[in-house]
Amino acid sequence: MSYNDVQNEIKAELSNTLESIDNDSVETLLKEIKQADKVFFVGVGRVLLSLQAVAKRLAHLGVKTYVVGQITEPAITDKDLLIVGSGSGESAFPLIIAKKAKQFDARVAHIGANPDCSMKDYSDHFVRIPVATKFNLPNETPSVQPMTSLFEQSLLLLGDSLALMLVREQNIDMHSLWEYHANLE
Template sequence: MIRSIIATICDEVRTVLSNIDENEALVFAERLNQAKRVFVCGEGRSGLMGKAFAMRLMHGGYQVFVVGETITPSIRQGDLLILISGSGATESIYRFAVKAKEVGAEIGLVTTNRDSKIAEVSDFLLTIPAATKYRLPHEPETIQPLGNQFDQSVHLLLDAITIHVLRDNNETLRQRHANLE
């Protein structure tokens, strides 16, 4: 029973990720490399996926911050704000996007909804064709509850992008990995 569920989940995520626009992913990677600093933001489980992504970027030598943490500085021109919102309509995320835009930061949105209000203020998108908790007509079928399919796909796709931008950088990754453990 559990193996069958695992197989179905893996098949679902494989299908979602096989439908990613590779050009969007390459633009995302390029913008990461052009940014002075990277700020990552998401609410709930999207925020947890964002924190995992930020940690991987930190290991790779990026200057990266998670929005809302006590040590996060102000965002400025030349910085990149990566927003993760399945719906693209999370109100707090939208407010962060508008504020970052006002100071001249670049905005990248990871979402399922390229027509959302956050997408309208974003400079580039990474669209993930996965199911969210809203189960909109354009979203794929899933056996999973809520936004699990989106969360899993975000995690794996951002890992793939991290691997892409950090190729042959294993020594830096190892040196920057936590040693107070």
């Protein structure tokens, strides 16, 4: 199989997946982000890598973002939002952190694939990326890609979509965004 064949399959999967995400749930997540004083992110593995990129992109837009566990992480409060990335909604560390965040009355948004999961007990809002999880449940959309690659890719593009929505909604001058970009490189 050639590169062109494979990349076409991946693009088709991404397009179908992103089109399947509920617009209203994304709009609600954007509202939650805008209302929060600080936005925290938690995930594990490749999901965490996608969330770190989303946190960085939103920081470029002036959103106060923190990845749980980073050395400069401040306290979470009732004015903040925790965004949990977990396809299955069953990963232990994100579950523990979401439970802890609720103890401080923070809002919790879960971006995942499995609506019927343990994370629902701690989430105020859920955005479903309708793809296969590690459990391969009957209502999940399969992927030709290994493991849960489609979820992590879709999570990253969902984050970039949220960022572009913010840019357009707030009429942000794209060139001005460079003031938030790292400059010690």
